[in-house]
Amino acid sequence: MMVLSYDTAIMKTNTTLDALTSFYKLLANESRLSILLALRDGEDNVAGICGRTALSQTLVSHQLAVLHRSDVVRSRKDGRRTFYALADKHIDIIVGFALDHLAEKELHHE
Amino acid sequence: MMVLSYDTAIMKTNTTLDALTSFYKLLANESRLSILLALRDGEDNVAGICGRTALSQTLVSHQLAVLHRSDVVRSRKDGRRTFYALADKHIDIIVGFALDHLAEKELHHE
DNA sequence: GTATCATATGATAATACCATCATGTGTCAA
DNA sequence: TTGACACATGATGGTATTATCATATGATAC
Numbered sequence: 001m002m003v004l005s006y007d008t009a010i011m012k013t014n015t016t017l018d019a020l021t022s023f024y025k026l027l028a029n030e031s032r033l034s035i036l037l038a039l040r041d042g043e044d045n046v047a048g049i050c051g052r053t054a055l056s057q058t059l060v061s062h063q064l065a066v067l068h069r070s071d072v073v074r075s076r077k078d079g080r081r082t083f084y085a086l087a088d089k090h091i092d093i094i095v096g097f098a099l100d101h102l103a104e105k106e107l108h109h110e
Numbered sequence: 111m112m113v114l115s116y117d118t119a120i121m122k123t124n125t126t127l128d129a130l131t132s133f134y135k136l137l138a139n140e141s142r143l144s145i146l147l148a149l150r151d152g153e154d155n156v157a158g159i160c161g162r163t164a165l166s167q168t169l170v171s172h173q174l175a176v177l178h179r180s181d182v183v184r185s186r187k188d189g190r191r192t193f194y195a196l197a198d199k200h201i202d203i204i205v206g207f208a209l210d211h212l213a214e215k216e217l218h219h220e
Numbered sequence: 221g222t223a224t225c226a227t228a229t230g231a232t233a234a235t236a237c238c239a240t241c242a243t244g245t246g247t248c249a250a
Numbered sequence: 251t252t253g254a255c256a257c258a259t260g261a262t263g264g265t266a267t268t269a270t271c272a273t274a275t276g277a278t279a280c
Contacts, residue, residue, distance in 0.1 A: 017147065019212050020205075021140045028138035029268080030131045037127065046227055059269060061228055071215070080226045080277045090211045095130075097207060101200045102129050105181070139238080156257060169239060171258055190247045190256045 026070055027095070031055055032063045039073065040092055043085040136180055137205070141165055142173045149183065150202055153195035 027033060034053045038044065044052070050060050064084055067073045072091055076083045086092055137143060144163045148154065154162070160170050174194055177183045182201055186193045196202055 016209065016212065017140060017144055020208060021138065021143055023208060023212060024134055024138040024143070025267095028131065028134040030127060031269080033131055033134070034127055047225095056270080057227070058229090058271080061226095062269080065228075082227065090214070094204075094207055094211065097204060098130060098133060099126065101204065102126065102133060104200070135237095141239080166240080167257070168241080168259090171256095172239080175258075192257065 022070070026067065026072055029063070031059055032067060033095075035060060035063055035067070036072070036086065036091065036095060039084060039086050040095065043076075043083050045078075045081040045083045047081070049084065132180070136177065136182055139173070141169055142177060143205075145170060145173055145177070146182070146196065146201065146205060149194060149196050150205065153186075153193050155188075155191040155193045157191070159194065 027036070031053075034055065035049055038049055038052045046057060046060055046064065049055075049064075050057050053060065064073060064075075068075055068084075071087050073084045074087045076085075137146070141163075144165065145159055148159055148162045156167060156170055156174065159165075159174070160167050163170065174183060174185075178185055178194075181197050183194045184197045186195075
């Protein structure tokens, strides 16, 4: 006799929902977004990112760690520096699309 | 003598950054995302959304209010019911794109 | 080695956010 | 006009997130 049954479709949906939520949470922070926007212009090291975002070194390192753990950025060591870049083109596109969306909303005074 | 000067470019950037952060914050919640995913299938009223998301009426109403205030969804009254729908096609596309991104990541075991 | 540079990391206090409860408002049916 | 239905809203306690401080690690220059 079966007591519990798992609907694969729902399971997948819930897993996806979870992943989607986590993904958006990564983007839902001003410091992290600022860093990501800076990285849209290309790879940079921590000090460089600090300069371009006007954020403290500790904060930038912290948030880069968060972004790195979730594979949103990739890192490369060079001597005592660490260079970071967007992990893939998707991130760039996703952020770009949202920016376009907001710009369009702005135009229509919505 | 000028004490403060405002760089228009930076101002715009900060405003945009702010708007972008707010936008992603709207999406960075499991209940709200669940509702938005349900609405991708088309307009529905509160009770319908509750059924499809398995969320309480209060929670759904609460989050719909949040989404409505930010123009992510639009509403239409019909008798004692209120029907909600995605405000525009962009939201649909943006969520769809993120879903694709996650699916692709999944495929590559990243 | 020692100092310094570049970055990373643990702890913490303040704040923001969330889901729930209790209740309010408006609509329709009888 | 009373009751039930559909939804909205204010208050609240619990939890999560955030930025910062202090400090640690690891690489290079001297």
